[in-house]
Amino acid sequence: MALTLETIVGSDLCHGCGACAASLEAGRLRMELDGSGNRRPVRTAPLRDDEQRVVATVCSGATLEHESRTAPYHPLWGPLVAVRTGYATDDALRYAGSSGGVISALALHLVTSGQASFVLHVAADETDPFGNAARPSRDRDDVMAAAGSRYSPSSPLASIATYLDAGDRFAVVAKPCDIAALRRMAKRDPRVDRQVTHMIAFMCAGLPSRQASVEVVRAMGADPGAVRRFAYRGQGWPGFARAILADGSEKRMDYATSWGTILNRHLQFRCKICPDGTGEFADVVCADAWYGKDGYPDFAERDGRSLVLSRTAKGEALLGAALGAGDIGLEDLDVGEIEKMQPYQATRKRQVLARLAALAALRRPIPRYRGLHLVEVARGAGLEALARNFVGMLRRAGKAPRVKDVEAVR
Numbered sequence: 001m002a003l004t005l006e007t008i009v010g011s012d013l014c015h016g017c018g019a020c021a022a023s024l025e026a027g028r029l030r031m032e033l034d035g036s037g038n039r040r041p042v043r044t045a046p047l048r049d050d051e052q053r054v055v056a057t058v059c060s061g062a063t064l065e066h067e068s069r070t071a072p073y074h075p076l077w078g079p080l081v082a083v084r085t086g087y088a089t090d091d092a093l094r095y096a097g098s099s100g101g102v103i104s105a106l107a108l109h110l111v112t113s114g115q116a117s118f119v120l121h122v123a124a125d126e127t128d129p130f131g132n133a134a135r136p137s138r139d140r141d142d143v144m145a146a147a148g149s150r151y152s153p154s155s156p157l158a159s160i161a162t163y164l165d166a167g168d169r170f171a172v173v174a175k176p177c178d179i180a181a182l183r184r185m186a187k188r189d190p191r192v193d194r195q196v197t198h199m200i201a202f203m204c205a206g207l208p209s210r211q212a213s214v215e216v217v218r219a220m221g222a223d224p225g226a227v228r229r230f231a232y233r234g235q236g237w238p239g240f241a242r243a244i245l246a247d248g249s250e251k252r253m254d255y256a257t258s259w260g261t262i263l264n265r266h267l268q269f270r271c272k273i274c275p276d277g278t279g280e281f282a283d284v285v286c287a288d289a290w291y292g293k294d295g296y297p298d299f300a301e302r303d304g305r306s307l308v309l310s311r312t313a314k315g316e317a318l319l320g321a322a323l324g325a326g327d328i329g330l331e332d333l334d335v336g337e338i339e340k341m342q343p344y345q346a347t348r349k350r351q352v353l354a355r356l357a358a359l360a361a362l363r364r365p366i367p368r369y370r371g372l373h374l375v376e377v378a379r380g381a382g383l384e385a386l387a388r389n390f391v392g393m394l395r396r397a398g399k400a401p402r403v404k405d406v407e408a409v410r
């Protein structure tokens, strides 16, 4: 039976994209920060059965399903048309971007070439240094202002109905789960396929709660209340987390410390059972094309370089056009190199099945995953790792209520 909004949110399967809020009549659901610092839908009144069916259709927290093949499917890395590394040829964009600035360069290419009127994506919320706001970028200044990863909650789809209603043609940049939800929205709203020109994602190891940003600032030795602006990456690769304080001073923390010791310890639960950290439903996906040291990515500062995967013919055409216009540089990469750059993504996909099995053993609601080759990739994890993940999830999830009372956690 399809999961209800209350079960999805109460069992922590929600990742906060806002597709449900965008798919119901305006005002029925609002996206708000919950007590643990994650964005979640809040009802204004109990949902009717037909509204619950809409939620179940669009929610990628509850269902991920490849319904048709867009390209040959690699069990670990999903549909692949081409695998490359790349960078933005605009040096300022490359410097501002998280890795090689390719996402920003593609966003700018889409608006300057007229393929899209704007790109809908996330930038820092002007009223909250740790918050994010989804907004349209129409020129280079807009794109530049939104460049860089923001490791804090975002709901990029919550406002998308406004742009669909207005008849705009636009591209969307977002996390893998957001893009998967947008594909699901297209199943019931034909305007998505007509009006969303391109779907671009970045690889995602999980979304930290708002509290994680506060912890980073405390670890920098600053008062979170004194922060006026906060950036997590960018201005170099990987760049520094930077807090600009009320007195104009700046505190910094390197990426290995901010992500590796604080942010990644505050990931929302759904990310721990995510088999799609690599954006399998996007047209193009970018990630860090880390250089390796001793078989593991090293985070030394360098000129930015992105891993660039095209997953559909449309995505490949966009890369070709941006390359032809001189907006990006690209170099072919062997598919075998991806795991050296993104070992965590390979490991998590291999382990997801064991974690789901533990949830099922506890009779917890679990997402429905179809066509992601989870059984095949689990064979590569090794029995010991699978057992460790099974037991770890049993212990962790066993302590939580089966489904939290959604009203009680508001």
Ligand SMILES: Cc1cc2nc3c(=O)[nH]c(=O)nc-3n(C[C@H](O)[C@H](O)[C@H](O)COP(=O)(O)OP(=O)(O)OC[C@H]3O[C@@H](n4cnc5c(N)ncnc54)[C@H](O)[C@@H]3O)c2cc1C
Binding pocket: 096, 097, 098, 099, 100, 101, 102, 103, 104, 105, 121, 122, 123, 132, 146, 147, 148, 149, 150, 151, 152, 153, 154, 156, 173, 174, 175, 202, 203, 204, 205, 206, 207, 208, 277, 286, 287, 288, 289, 304, 306, 307, 342, 345
């Ligand atoms: C939560 C999170 C997890 C990540 N996990 C990984 C990972 O596992 N592996 C990896 O290689 N890289 C990860 N990244 C970073 C990602 O590497 C880079 O964004 C990617 O390499 C693209 O770099 P770029 O220079 O092309 O992007 P840029 O040109 O810097 O553009 C970044 C784009 O991402 C959008 N964006 C930033 N933060 C958010 C957000 N919270 N929600 C929605 N959209 C956002 C911006 O609007 C912008 O359009 C993560 C980023 C985030 C925010």
